[in-house]
Amino acid sequence: MMTLAEDGVSLFLPKSYDIVWSLIILVIVAIFFYKFFLPKLQSVFDERASKIEGGIAKAEEAQKEAEEAKKKYEAQLGTARVEASKIRDDARAEASHIISDARSRAESDAAQITANAQRSIESQQQKAMVSLQGQVGVLATALAGKILGSELKDANVQSDMIDQMIADMDTEAKK
Amino acid sequence: MIDAFSAGAVTLAATSMDMPSIDDFLPPEILFQGTPFAINRIIFVRILATIIMLLVLGITAARAKLIPGRWQGAVEWIVEFTEKNIVYQVMGEVRGRRYVPMILTVFLTMLVFNLCGEVPGFNIAASATITLPLVFAIWCFVQYWIAGIREKGLGHFLRDEMFPKGVPAPVYILLAPIQLLELLIIRPFSLTIRLFANMVSGHLILALCLSATQFFLFEVVNKAMMPFGIITFAAGAFMYLFEMLVAALQAYIFAILTTAYINMSYPEVD
């Protein structure tokens, strides 16, 4: 009862040339994928992955550098601030120092000037005293000579004489 | 066999209509007749498809750049899909690494060959003879036997496959031959026939819709029949898109089943 359909059966029977071509194509395709296509793409994938990783590393490095720079900058800022305040303090101290210095110098100068003036006054006074003493002696001698040489008649003459003597002394002193 | 799929249409139309038949899959030899290198229409399509595929993918790979363009991105997406969603998902990364090139070969070749059925001018899938899927299935068969023997040794491999644990002893009388049959015949032949049958039926239905459209719109004597042509044309357009889906899906199923079969030869580690 069951008969085989000629066409239908041959549909499921591999033909020899079909097998040959299928195998040839399979081998070619397999070699292509195994030896060329996949390794090539895989290398591109790997390269890309390494590049991305490298990029991330680079970015991290840059960030680290930036952070370091920031830290450095901040440290510098801190030291600068400290230095500035130190300089300000120094300047203030120096200023007060200069002021006190100047004051003390002025004071000493003033004291010296006063002392000098005093000394010159004293020396002049002494000088005057010495010259006075010398002249007083001369005058006294001259006076005594005059008193002894002329007669003193009355009290008027006497006082006149004394006045004149003093005037003489004055002119003499003025010389 | 022609009337097997077109009896209704023939009685309806009653005049000569260019019907698709299984002769489409048994085309005459056109080159090197009678030699082992004879070429018929399907093999010609297959060779052409191979050359185009190798050229396109080869140029893509040779020009592969660090920053992918649109086309390279698409190719890379397919490669990564095969790697991650087919191989690594089934086998895991350690085991799967060895099989990535094989599965990629199977998947991409099948995808391209299946899609030839939808390319105008080719009009027949390059995988639409029993032999091509059979060759790929035998490759898979060899691979899972090698994997089983390498990982477990032949005895252990056969024992694990024929006498699975957790089954009461009498059942083994039935189970063992079935398992052996499955290991030797059912796996490779179901892979083969599934793909082949999908290609055959896809081509037959698509060709039937389109030739019916041609018949109803241009050749039919009774012009009242023309609305049928519009319906068959819509059906043909739908089948065209559906066959593209089937082509991709069958390539995917072929690849994932190959992976799963190979994975079953490995000892269980979970």
Add this chain to the structure above:
Amino acid sequence: MDIVTLAEVAGNLNVVGYGLAAIGPGIGLGILIGKTIESTARQPELGGRLQTLMFLGLAFVEVLALLGFVAAFIFS
């Protein structure tokens, strides 16, 4: 046509046979895929593994339909 023939069925019985053969695997595929979707909805983290198992089961179920397909072509 014989006199005893009361009604003739035109066409090929193989196609009817294939249609009948496709019923079982059709139901089987429906249950298989439906259950996989259900399980994945319950435990989405197992999705990948379930999908693989589904394809393995699908290979078994489809063998039946494929046998029908082959038989329809081979026997006349």
